[in-house]
Amino acid sequence: xxxxxSPTGPVLGEKPLVLVVDDEYGPRESIAFTLSSEFSVDTAxxxxxxxxxxxxxxxxxxxxxxRMPEMDGIRALEELRKIDPHVSVIMLTGYGTxxxxxxxxxxxxxxxxxxxxxxxxxxxxxxKQTEATRVRRHQAKMxxxxxxxxxxxxxxxxxxxxxxxxGRASVELVHDLNNPLTVVIGYATLLxxxxxxVSATDPERGRRxxxxxxxxxxxxxxxxxxxxxxxxxxxxxxxxxxxxxVEIARDVQQVVFFSSVAIKFGxxxxxxxxxxxxxxxxxxxxxxxxxxxxxxxxxxxxVARAGDKIELTIADNGAGxxxxxxxxxxxxxxxxxxxxxxxxxxxxxxxxxAHGATLALESTPGKGSILRMVFPAAD
Numbered sequence: 001x002x003x004x005x006s007p008t009g010p011v012l013g014e015k016p017l018v019l020v021v022d023d024e025y026g027p028r029e030s031i032a033f034t035l036s037s038e039f040s041v042d043t044a045x046x047x048x049x050x051x052x053x054x055x056x057x058x059x060x061x062x063x064x065x066x067r068m069p070e071m072d073g074i075r076a077l078e079e080l081r082k083i084d085p086h087v088s089v090i091m092l093t094g095y096g097t098x099x100x101x102x103x104x105x106x107x108x109x110x111x112x113x114x115x116x117x118x119x120x121x122x123x124x125x126x127x128k129q130t131e132a133t134r135v136r137r138h139q140a141k142m143x144x145x146x147x148x149x150x151x152x153x154x155x156x157x158x159x160x161x162x163x164x165x166x167g168r169a170s171v172e173l174v175h176d177l178n179n180p181l182t183v184v185i186g187y188a189t190l191l192x193x194x195x196x197x198v199s200a201t202d203p204e205r206g207r208r209x210x211x212x213x214x215x216x217x218x219x220x221x222x223x224x225x226x227x228x229x230x231x232x233x234x235x236x237x238x239x240x241x242x243x244x245x246v247e248i249a250r251d252v253q254q255v256v257f258f259s260s261v262a263i264k265f266g267x268x269x270x271x272x273x274x275x276x277x278x279x280x281x282x283x284x285x286x287x288x289x290x291x292x293x294x295x296x297x298x299x300x301x302x303v304a305r306a307g308d309k310i311e312l313t314i315a316d317n318g319a320g321x322x323x324x325x326x327x328x329x330x331x332x333x334x335x336x337x338x339x340x341x342x343x344x345x346x347x348x349x350x351x352x353x354a355h356g357a358t359l360a361l362e363s364t365p366g367k368g369s370i371l372r373m374v375f376p377a378a379d
Contacts, residue, residue: 262292266300320367358374
């Protein structure tokens with residue numbers, strides 16, 4: 001039987017599906033009864049029966065006994081993961097040794113509880129793990145959609161003439177939206193987790209929650225600009241104002257690349273040019289992304305002034321390219337990456353041209369790349 005007293009705290013909305021697997025009738029039904037107030041509970045007395053049920057419907061949680069006849073919990077967990085890699089699994093055993101816990105975790109368990117479990121501990125674990133399943137499935141769905149979108153983009157590039165402006169504009173838009181939208185999704189997940197913890201009124205975590213919210217807001221603003229820019233495709237000219245290009249590059253590092261320590265800044269701490277903040281953000285987003293995806297763990301951004309010009313040199317230690325690959329990359333529609341569209345540098349060249357800036361690329365296989373951008377200074 002279970003121990004302690006029943007916790008409070010109802011779950012709103014549709015009840016998550018839980019499968020309790022135990023060959024012993026008493027413990028199985030006791031756990032099922034305890035969880036039934038907040039969850040829709042199904043039971044199985046053998047691992048084979050549980051695996052068959054998992055093939056029929058998507059459960060949010062499996063509570064699995066580690067000691068069962070015919071097929072033990074560790075072996076059942078290995079088979080379960082082949083059917084559903086995302087569902088959370090809580091392992092239960094009366095033999096609570098460290099070795100047993102390690103076996104369960106290595107096999108893919110998400111949590112480990114002694115048997116019989118404490119009621120409060122069991123229900124809190126079930127709440128936590130059913131939510132974790134929901135988050136993992138949501139992320140897996142978004143990743144699958146992103147891969148499908150990317151495949152569709154590559155097919156469109158192959159089928160349509162790149163010089164047709166409308167076709168390229170739509171492809172570029174989706175290409176540039178992918179990164180900031182991923183950031184929004186990631187930070188939104190963090191916000192949900194932190195919101196639960198902040199209920200205990202922890203000032204430090206409350207501060208972090210506000211920080212996450214700020215980054216989400218800035219990333220969303222960036223996405224809004226890109227979509228609005230596409231909606232107003234008839235607009236021929238962008239409104240340029242004095243902007244600090246160093247500040248914009250740092251903003252991209254923080255908002256889009258999670259303050260990546262691989263990106264280092266040197267030279268001028270401030271450099272004013274005339275331009276569009278969000279269009280310049282697109283440039284840095286593509287440049288940094290290309291370097292990181294080429295295997296770089298060091299990206300040095302150096303800013304200098306030469307007369308009436310602002311010069312930015314971005315050097316990385318990535319895989320590098322040969323001369324022919326550089327030529328194709330600057331032209332557009334070429335990528336050495338499995339999931340790449342080859343639009344990154346082409347987009348940069350187009351946007352830099354609109355700012356009266358030039359682009360030069362040097363690259364050596366195995367030694368990295370050096371990108372130079374030269375802008376007219378604002379003063």
